[in-house]
Amino acid sequence: MQKTIFITGASTGLGKSTAKLFHSKGWQVIATMRSPEKETELNQLENIVLLPLDVTNSQQIAETIKNVTASYSVDVVLNNAGYGLIGALEALSDEQIFRQIETNLMGVIRVSKAFAPHFREKRNGIFLNITSTFGLMGFPTCSVYSATKFAVDGFSESLASELVQFGIQVKVIAPGGMQTDFAIRSMEIGQHDAYEKLTAEVSKGYSPEQLANYTKVEDVAQIVYDAATDSKNQFRYIAGNDAVALYNERIKSGAEAQVENIKTMFTF
Template identity: 40%
Template sequence: MAKTVLITGASSGIGRATALYFAEQGWNVAATMRDPLKADPALKHPQISLFPLDVTNGDSITQAISASLSRYKKIDVLLNNAGYALFGPIEAVDNQQIQEQFATNVFGLINVTQQILPAMRKAGEGLIINVSSIIGRMALPYASSYIATKFAVEGLSESMRYELEPFHIRVKIIEPGSINTEFGKGSMQTAVSDPYRVSLAKFLAIFTKRNSGGSRPEEVAKVIYRAANDPSNRLRYLAKPGPFFRLNRVLPDAAWRRLLVKAMVK
């Protein structure tokens, strides 16, 4: 019997690529997004069903999970992928923007997980895969609220795996590096303040350039698929982290800070 994966944020980027890759491997895919009517025609695949799901709306989550279970009877894997990036100096980010960032990237992930766990416990098994980032383990300037959400996902995931182990429900984290995806086409917001304008512009130029040469979403989808089929209790899976992450791991803090400030701030 084919296994089933439920994916949040499947309309574009990593979510879309993962939905297509799992379907090509014979999995049933419950591909969720806020408006399935706007879905990419490529997602009209015989192994894929589209369901409306807004991770910030509890009723929407309930309905999507219920419809997925009605269609497929069981959800073997949940991929918490929905999220977006907010860039800018913390001084320029207002409270509403921070609230919305956490509502999607953290609280939405928690709400979807909470609602799917009863079905997994009843089935006696399951797998939760959370899409984090290498910036869930290292910080960059001008992305403090976004990075805070990824640090939160890392800690949440690590804690949950201990809680869920007695129920044979495993937890895994995907940590992509630079991704050539749609961050510049709706998944990215920017807050600007005059004192930071010049250095923020330099940071965003470097960030955009690195992303344009980064991994394709399809490459990350393959890492997610490998994690979904890995029976071990391994927690973290890097997806082409790149040289910055490697330098962060080996350089002394003072040297790392000098490198980062020179490259991205001054």
């Protein structure tokens, strides 16, 4: 029997790559994005339905998911929509902070809440929530971004134990750096004179040379697929060599030691 996945933020990057991979495996894919009329690749594939969805629009989320669950038996929800907000805290406006929380955190919460009755009635279903390496550890100029990704991780862990009684799984995929245009397309940067040197140093990690060393987005999409189909009770999937190395360091040396090590890297 054909299975169905619902994906947010499917127009580019990991969302688009995941949509293509699940499609190639014979799944029905419901790919959502803010402007589906601009999509020129996914709309050429059978068994991919494109729908408009802005995860900051609570009414649109409710209406879209109501219509989807009336027509499809959804098996997996991939909460992927999000973007980066980089900059020292003093460089960020309330508007920037609020928009980051609305997109990266509230979008996940609202989509999950809207789908929960559908999965509960089926007594089956999987939520896959994309976090980040910086949802597991802090890093300078990522305070608000990390706040949202740490929050998604904690939300997901709590929700997993809340929904297990209904046969529903919640899993987290935490990617490190990926070979995408995320740093150009989906990243907002705040500037502050007092933190100019720090921002410049951190920004080296987003250079074209550094991006070439990161994990291919297709490999992360494969981990998403594995999480959806491996029938494991595993909660957290670390995706990418850099992410695995940093996470293992945190496990081995402890969070306190890792925090101190990062502080020494950026003591000028």
